[in-house]
Amino acid sequence: MTPPRLHGVREAWLGGAVLAALALATALFDPTRPGRFPACPFRAVTGWDCPGCGSLRALHELTHGxxxxxxxxxxxxxxxxPFGAVIWLRAVTRRSRPRVLPAWAARALAxxxxxxxxxxxLPLFGGVLAS
Structure with a gap:
């Protein structure tokens, strides 16, 4: 049985590897070109942007500076x-124990x-925030 602390570090490295692979994929293949990545099902059904809409395109732009x-x-x-990077670094360097968010923080995040x-x-922000 793996100690819980080591298990958290392993999960952090796995999560970092998945994000790195996604960043590499978006760096190599432009998500603005149709057919490269799947469309957002929420947007396809409602016509609205979900909180994650535009994430692949944003990651593509970040990989190009x-x-x-x-x-x-x-x-x-x-x-x-940046917050995610700090949390990840603390997890892989074992500077903090993996914790569940307090109930108030989880509600605030939601x-x-x-x-x-x-x-x-909102139409007012459509030109700035629309993906």
């Missing part, structure tokens, strides 16, 4: 990446994602 263009595609992803989904679909 275009931060402003990435923000246009999905500002939430670009804003979260509310923030829902607000992001609503705000980015």
């Amino acid at each position: 275009q931060v402003a263009a990435a923000m246009d595609y999905n500002a939430l992803l670009v804003a979260f990446l 509310v923030g994602v829902v607000l992001w989904a609503v705000i980015r679909n």
Whole structure:
């Protein structure tokens, strides 16, 4: 049986490898070209952008050093990446134990994602935040 601490480090490395592979795929294959990546099922059904819409295109722009263009595609992803990187580094260097978010933080995160989904679909922000 693997100790819980080692298990968390292994999962962090696996998650980092998956993100690196996705970043490489989006760097090599432009997600703005039709047929390269699957379409968002939420957007296909509703016509609205989900909180994750534009993430592949934002990641593509980030891999090419275009931060402003990435923000246009999905500002939430670009804003979260530095925090995610710090959390990942702490996990792989064993500086903190993997924890479950406190209930208040999980609710705040959920509310923030829902607000992001609503705000980015408002006509007022369509030119700036639409993917």
